[in-house]
Amino acid sequence: MRPDRGKSWMLTSATKCPYDKKLPPCGLLYVSNYFDDDVLVFQNDKLAGTLTGFNGPDGLCRDFAGDVWIVNNLGQDIVEYAHGGTTQLTALSDPGEYPLGCAVDSRTDTIVVTNIFTLGSGQGSVAFYHKATGPPTILTDPDIYYVFFCAFDNEGNLYIDGLNTSNTFEFAELQRGEQKFKSIALNGTIYWPGAIQWDDKYVVVGDQMYQDQVESAVYRTTGAGGKIVGTTVFSGARDVVGFAIKDTSIIGPDASLNDVGLYHYPRGGSPAVRLEHFKHPFGVTVSTQH
Numbered sequence: 061m062r063p064d065r066g067k068s069w070m071l072t073s074a075t076k077c078p079y080d081k082k083l084p085p086c087g088l089l090y091v092s093n094y095f096d097d098d099v100l101v102f103q104n105d106k107l108a109g110t111l112t113g114f115n116g117p118d119g120l121c122r123d124f125a126g127d128v129w130i131v132n133n134l135g136q137d138i139v140e141y142a143h144g145g146t147t148q149l150t151a152l153s154d155p156g157e158y159p160l161g162c163a164v165d166s167r168t169d170t171i172v173v174t175n176i177f178t179l180g181s182g183q184g185s186v187a188f189y190h191k192a193t194g195p196p197t198i199l200t201d202p203d204i205y206y207v208f209f210c211a212f213d214n215e216g217n218l219y220i221d222g223l224n225t226s227n228t229f230e231f232a233e234l235q236r237g238e239q240k241f242k243s244i245a246l247n248g249t250i251y252w253p254g255a256i257q258w259d260d261k262y263v264v265v266g267d268q269m270y271q272d273q274v275e276s277a278v279y280r281t282t283g284a285g286g287k288i289v290g291t292t293v294f295s296g297a298r299d300v301v302g303f304a305i306k307d308t309s310i311i312g313p314d315a316s317l318n319d320v321g322l323y324h325y326p327r328g329g330s331p332a333v334r335l336e337h338f339k340h341p342f343g344v345t346v347s348t349q350h
Contacts, residue, residue: 068146070101070109087306087346088144090128091313091320092117095339099130101144105322105333111141119161119174119209119255119302120343128347129171131159138162138173140192143349152189154196156180159187161209161255161302161343167216174207174220186210186220186234201241204230209302211256211263213283219244219263221253229253231265233284246281248288254278255302255343259325262289268299276300276312280326292328294321302343313341320344 074088089102092114099117101109116134123129126143136157140150157175164171171189173196178184184207187196201207204222211219216236224230229250232241246265254266254276263283270277276297280290294300298316305311309332310325318338321331 066110066112068109068111068113070144070146071103074101074103074108074144087348089304089311090120090122090130090343090345090347091335091338091341092120092130092302092343093338093340094118094133094315094342100338102335105335109144109146111146114139118159118342120345121162121164122345122347123164123169124166126347126349128345129162129164131162131173131343133158133160138171138189143347150192152192152194152196154187157185157187160207163210163212163218163256165212165216165218172210172212172218174210174222176206176208176222184222186218199234199239199241201230201232201243203243204232204241208253209255209266211258213258213263214260217283219256219265219283221250221256221265223253235284242284244284244286246279246286246288248279250279254300257303257305259305264303264305266300266303268301270294274298276314277328278303278310290326292323292326294323294328295330297321304344304346306346311344311346313338313344315340315342 097114099111118133119131130139138152159173160176161174173187175185185200189196206223208222218234231244250267252268262280266278277293279288300312303312313320320335322333
């Protein structure tokens with residue numbers, strides 16, 4: 061990790077939040093601010109803290125306890141912070157890779173990290189840190205050269221997306237307990253892979269360039285079934301890479317417009333709330349403390 065540009069800080073009130081209440085006010089919204097090498101934390105749509113000292117923070121994910129994992133792309137590691145905390149708890153080394161996204165399997169306490177490609181521009185991979193320790197187990201998918209994002213469903217099956225060598229979207233599933241990915245053919249076109257999330261019913265897959273236009277969207281899919289059952293469009297957005305679903309809201313950071321929109325889910329449309337003044341916001345997650 062690179063030296064801090066300033067100290068991390070967090071409002072004391074940000075940690076006093078019952079886990080059974082909704083965002084806002086009790087969830088903490090974490091947004092990675094790639095070009096400023098920090099992660100901004102919001103509560104009640106107000107800045108509540110800043111975590112510093114990263115080198116290209118990208119994807120974010122959280123575990124059941126509310127701890128937040130931050131993918132440090134150029135730092136080649138994945139860093140853990142407690143809900144509302146400012147002190148690094150754990151750093152998992154990912155040498156030789158450019159990590160992009162992450163997901164947590166609450167059944168096994170496994171941290172999964174997607175490596176978009178290697179430092180030498182070799183094929184990307186998926187790293188499994190069992191019990192949140194290294195070194196990781198590495199798996200590759202022959203159909204996905206650039207691995208972007210990942211997420212687990214409620215049964216512990218892992219989904220990943222990315223691009224093949226022709227820069228065509230690919231989607232795959234790793235069934236729980238298996239070692240080989242299975243390709244999924246969706247009944248629709250995704251132009252550029254975005255984040256993935258389980259919304260308690262569907263595997264939701266992002267498209268940074270919805271219908272090849274200057275807009276972004278997410279698709280609700282049946283996962284391995286390959287069926288797209290609904291679309292949420294971020295009206296006016298230009299490049300929503302990561303996203304987070306919380307109850308009836310979906311939060312989408314726009315890496316091009318340098319803002320973060322809070323949209324109604326699954327309706328989408330224009331944002332109900334817009335947070336501004338970011339520098340390439342990329343990943344996002346909502347942490348609630350159990």
